[in-house]
Amino acid sequence: MEIIDLEICAARKAIHPALIKGDGFNILVDACYPGLLHRIEKAASLHDLSLSELTHVVITHHDFDHIGSLAALKKQYPQVKVVASDKDAPYIEKKEKSLRLQQAESIYPTLPLEERPQALRFHHLLESVEPVNVDRTVSDGEAIVDGVFVISTPGHMPGHISLYIPSHKTLITGDALVYRYGKLEIAVAEYTLDPPTAIQSVIKIGKLDIEHLLCYHGGYYPGDCKTALNSIIADFEDS
Incomplete structure (x- = not known):
């Protein structure tokens, strides 16, 4: 099995969907912003994969930067099975x-008048994301395929999931964790719907046998994972 960081430049910064290549399966984790299918195709091709060979796309949660190109991908490659948590599928x-x-x-209603036009544009962007049928819903501890397990990591959103690959001691975090400005963190508070629950997810992650964290925002964390996770927990307890 191979776990690949498909770094893609978008909106003047990089995002990091993951690709898991294995015997009889190829799994994409998250589907980027709207309009980026061609970049996903190009990134996959650099690792000798055509999306016609893709078997699954796992969605960690329904934020638009994770599902924006999902509808286009499913239309172009209908063989792909869309997988998400049972809590996130309705969204x-x-x-x-x-x-x-x-x-x-x-x-x-609380925004200053000068900020409201930009806020409305954001509303319209969220509304414009096309719906996609979820082919399979999953829950905590379930195997997507042999050796790739769902870890429920709510907090950022209630239905958020991450993927754990024990053989590689690797967690694909989605937005349960982000690597920004040289530091491992939970996602910024304004986008984390339930910070205390997000910290409980960090505690849960810390109990896994992991040496590698692949964050959608930031890519692979280069430091010691356990130390960084303990630091997040300590900082939250002190705040």
Whole structure:
């Protein structure tokens, strides 16, 4: 099995969807911003993979920078099975209003007038993301394929999941953790719907046998994972 950081430049910064290549499966983890299917295709091709060989796309949560190109990918490559948590599937399918849109709409009346046009553009962007049918819902501890396990990591969003590959001592974090400015952190508070629960997820991650963390925002964390996780927990307890 091979775990690849598909670093993709988007919106003047890099994002890091993951590719898991194995015997009989190829899994993409998260589907980037809208309009980036061609960049996903190019990034995969650099690792000798055509998306026609993709078997699964696992969505860690339904923020638009993780599902933006999902509809285009599914239309172009209908063999791909879309996988998400049972809690997140209704939002990906747009049977329920996006939690991020609900948050944005609730904040809107409190914004200064000069900030409201930009906020409305963000609302429209969230509304424009196309629904996609989820082929399979998963829960904590379930195997996507042999050797790739779902870890429920709520906090950033209630249905957030990460993927654990014990054979490689690696966790693909989604937004449960981010690597920014040289430091491992939880996602910024304004985008984390439940910070105390996010910290509980960090504690849970810390109990796994891991040596590598691949963050959607920041890529592979280069330091000692256990030390960094303990630091996050200590900082939260001291705040």
